[in-house]
Amino acid sequence: MANHQIKVITEEGESVSFDCAPDEDIISAAIRQSIFLMSSCREGGCATCKGTCTAGDYEHGKVSAQALPQEEQEEDMVLLCRCYPTEDMEVEVPYTFDRIAYSEEGKEFSTKIVELENVSSNVVKLCLNRSDGENQIKLDSGQYYDLEIPGTEITRSYSPANIANNEGEMEFLIRVLDDGKFSNFLKNGAAVGQSIKVKGPSGIFGLVADGFTPRYFVAGGTGLAPVLSMVRFMKEWGEPQPCTLYFGSTYEEEVFYIDELNKLAAEMDNLTVKICVWKASDSWVGEKGSVVDILKQDLQAASAKPDLYLCGPPGMVDATYAACEEVGISKEKIYLEKFLPSM
Numbered sequence: 293m294a295n296h297q298i299k300v301i302t303e304e305g306e307s308v309s310f311d312c313a314p315d316e317d318i319i320s321a322a323i324r325q326s327i328f329l330m331s332s333c334r335e336g337g338c339a340t341c342k343g344t345c346t347a348g349d350y351e352h353g354k355v356s357a358q359a360l361p362q363e364e365q366e367e368d369m370v371l372l373c374r375c376y377p378t379e380d381m382e383v384e385v386p387y388t389f390d391r392i393a394y395s396e397e398g399k400e401f402s403t404k405i406v407e408l409e410n411v412s413s414n415v416v417k418l419c420l421n422r423s424d425g426e427n428q429i430k431l432d433s434g435q436y437y438d439l440e441i442p443g444t445e446i447t448r449s450y451s452p453a454n455i456a457n458n459e460g461e462m463e464f465l466i467r468v469l470d471d472g473k474f475s476n477f478l479k480n481g482a483a484v485g486q487s488i489k490v491k492g493p494s495g496i497f498g499l500v501a502d503g504f505t506p507r508y509f510v511a512g513g514t515g516l517a518p519v520l521s522m523v524r525f526m527k528e529w530g531e532p533q534p535c536t537l538y539f540g541s542t543y544e545e546e547v548f549y550i551d552e553l554n555k556l557a558a559e560m561d562n563l564t565v566k567i568c569v570w571k572a573s574d575s576w577v578g579e580k581g582s583v584v585d586i587l588k589q590d591l592q593a594a595s596a597k598p599d600l601y602l603c604g605p606p607g608m609v610d611a612t613y614a615a616c617e618e619v620g621i622s623k624e625k626i627y628l629e630k631f632l633p634s635m
C-alpha cells in the first residue's frame with residue numbers, strides 16, 4: 293500500500309510535510325525523516341503530541357482516557373504517537389514552528405546506578421553514572437532520556453534534574469506508581485551498581501532566549517526535574533533574568549527537595565522559590581494554597597509580564613495555562629510540557 297502524505301500545520305500557519313506508511317504512527321514517521329514533532333511518552337499516555345485532524349482519515353491506537361478524553365476524540369483530536377493515517381492527512385498542532393526540531397536523536401549508552409533514595413512518599417531519586425568509558429552528558433535543560441528496564445526492552449522517558457556535564461552524572465526524580473513497570477523495577481529489582489541502558493537526549497522543551505524578561509517556572513510533582521535543570525543551567529551560566537520557581541503539591545508528604553531548592557535560592561540572587569501546598573497543615577511554613585492561585589496572584593501584581601515554563605500533570609498545566617491567559621499572558625510566552633505517568 294502506498295504511503296500517505298501528512299501535513300502538520302503549526303499555530304502560526306507554517307507547515308511541515310512528510311510521508312507515513314500505512315502501519316506507521318505519525319510521530320515515528322516524522323522521526324524516520326528527521327522531523328521531531330512534540331512528543332514525550334510515545335505511547336498515548338501524556339498528551340504532549342496532541343493535535344487536531346482537519347483533513348483526511350485515520351485509525352487511532354490505544355490511548356489513555358486522561359490524555360485524550362472521548363469528547364476530544366469526537367472533535368477529531370488525535371494523539372500523533374497513536375494515530376495511523378488511512379489516507380493523506382492534515383493536522384493542526386497547538387505550538388509554533390520553532391518547537392519542531394530537525395536533528396538526530398541522542399545515542400544509546402550504558403550507565404550504572406550510583407544512588408537510589410526515596411525522597412517523598414511517592415518519588416524516588418535515581419542517580420546514574422555513564423559506564424561506557426565516556427563522561428560527557430549532553431543535554432539542553434528540559435529534554436528527556438529513555439531509560440530501559442534491565443533485562444527487558446521496555447523503556448520509560450524521564451527528564452533529568454541535572455544539567456549537561458563532563459562527569460557522566462545524571463539525576464532523575466521518578467514518581468513511583470502502584471503497578472508501573474519502571475516503578476516495579478525500582479521497588480523490587482534496582483540496586484546500586486546495576487547497569488541501565490539510556491538513550492537520548494530527546495525533546496524540545498527548554499529555555500528560550502528572550503532578553504532579560506523574567507522567567508516563572510511552575511512545576512507539579514516530578515515536573516520539578518526539568519524545571520530544576522533549567523534553573524541550575526541559569527545558575528551555571530550566570531543568566532541574570534529574575535526567576536521564580538513555583539513547586540506545587542497537594543499534601544506536605546508529597547513535597548521533596550526542599551533543602552536543594554532553598555540552597556539554590558540562597559546561591560542565586562535572582563531566584564525566588566515558592567513551595568506551595570494546597571492542603572497544608574497549620575505547621576506548614578511554605579506557601580499555603582494551590583500553585584495556580586498563588587501564581588495568578590503574583591502575575592496580577594507583577595509589573596513585567598514574565599515568560600512561563602510549565603511542567604507537570606495535564607490538570608495542573610491546563611489550569612495554570614488558563615490562569616495565565618486570564619491575566620493577559622499571551623500564549624507565545626508560555627512553554628509547557630505535560631506528562632501523565634506511564635504504567
Ligand code: FES
Nearest residue numbers: 332334338339373
Ligand atoms: S507522546 Fe503521544 S501521548 Fe505522549
